[in-house]
Amino acid sequence: MTSNCEHGTFVADVDVKRLLDFPDGLVTSYSTDIRIQCADCGTKMQFVGIPTMGVSNCTPTVSVDGFELRAPIIPCPAINPIGDKHE
């Protein structure tokens, strides 16, 4: 690791999740968790400007340390599992 790295290339770790209703097992929503770090020196990138920490199925959130963006996603064009149509 070097302190004068210009952070020119990056790697991202992305998890895509299907959130299920119990006990029915029906898909109720989708979510993605994204972590990014510099490929050259390993410095983790923090997500800024996300006002909510924690987990939500309707708004983007960030982990307490800022290193993981958690964002709800929908298929497009889509009718979300709740029944609202998105265009």
Ligand SMILES: [Zn+2]
């Ligand atoms: Zn770097």
